[in-house]
Amino acid sequence: MMIDMDHVSGLIRAAVEAKILPRFRNLAAGEIAQKGPNDPVTIADIEAEEMLSRLLLEAYPETLVIGEELVSREPAMLDALLGDTPVWVIDPVDGTLNFAAGNPVFGTILAYVVGGQTKAGWIHDPINNVTVTALLGGGAWSDGRRLEVDKATPLNQSVGSAYWTPENWTMPDPGLTASGLFGAVLNHRCSAADYIDLALGRRQFVLSQGSKPWDHAAGVLITQEAGGFAGFLEGEDYSVTELNSRVVATATEEAIQAIREVADRPDTSGL
Numbered sequence: 001m002m003i004d005m006d007h008v009s010g011l012i013r014a015a016v017e018a019k020i021l022p023r024f025r026n027l028a029a030g031e032i033a034q035k036g037p038n039d040p041v042t043i044a045d046i047e048a049e050e051m052l053s054r055l056l057l058e059a060y061p062e063t064l065v066i067g068e069e070l071v072s073r074e075p076a077m078l079d080a081l082l083g084d085t086p087v088w089v090i091d092p093v094d095g096t097l098n099f100a101a102g103n104p105v106f107g108t109i110l111a112y113v114v115g116g117q118t119k120a121g122w123i124h125d126p127i128n129n130v131t132v133t134a135l136l137g138g139g140a141w142s143d144g145r146r147l148e149v150d151k152a153t154p155l156n157q158s159v160g161s162a163y164w165t166p167e168n169w170t171m172p173d174p175g176l177t178a179s180g181l182f183g184a185v186l187n188h189r190c191s192a193a194d195y196i197d198l199a200l201g202r203r204q205f206v207l208s209q210g211s212k213p214w215d216h217a218a219g220v221l222i223t224q225e226a227g228g229f230a231g232f233l234e235g236e237d238y239s240v241t242e243l244n245s246r247v248v249a250t251a252t253e254e255a256i257q258a259i260r261e262v263a264d265r266p267d268t269s270g271l
Contacts, residue, residue, distance in 0.1 A: 095190030107192025121218025150201035160205030195219030
């Protein structure tokens with residue numbers, strides 16, 4: 001099936017402008033709920049997922065849609081990712097903790113998956129009006145410009161994100177910068193922002209404790225299509241059906257190898 005990348009970008013913007021931005025810094029108390037510890041969901045998440053799902057199915061009726069909020073209610077829906085029917089994977093508001101707190105660091109993530117393989121990905125930052133996309137084998141793009149990750153920054157000056165547990169987004173570094181191998185860990189609390197920054201050359205690595213497809217499928221593809229490296233911290237290739245592994249994405253092969261080596265050391269078992 002041929003996908004019109006720009007048309008899909010437009011559908012994302014339509015849902016964001018209708019259902020997310022009007023709610024930013026305008027949420028009533030009853031419009032925020034908790035799915036779990038430090039795992040809020042807002043009315044913007046729910047309504048944006050519903051609208052974007054409808055728009056995608058209208059444009060591409062022979063597909064399925066899996067959203068983060070749908071999977072939280074129906075976990076078995078993840079099985080569709082391995083089927084022959086193309087699947088859209090939506091994270092309507094990535095960075096909901098930020099969004100709910102009025103912090104303007106959040107985004108919408110969309111991946112197009114067929115038979116377990118991510119074929120295309122979109123990440124949209126509505127506050128800065130930046131959209132980064134990738135098509136498998138076709139490169140990563142933003143505003144008509146083909147993207148390349150930053151391979152020039154020395155490893156010991158590199159900046160990245162590193163998340164260990166949902167409860168502590170800024171855990172003191174157990175080995176990344178303390179080792180002297182890396183420059184700084186600056187966490188966005190938002191995968192969308194992390195992957196956009198990596199693709200645009202603003203940072204050089206992303207390390208995440210979880211691997212849920214709505215958080216990572218698009219970002220892994222974008223990183224790879226921009227010339228970077230991504231996979232599981234343990235060394236395996238990324239898989240959209242794995243939920244609880246650790247994802248690492250970097251600008252250089254040197255960086256991904258160094259992070260894996262640091263993670264293997266006994267004094268960095270918290271990674």
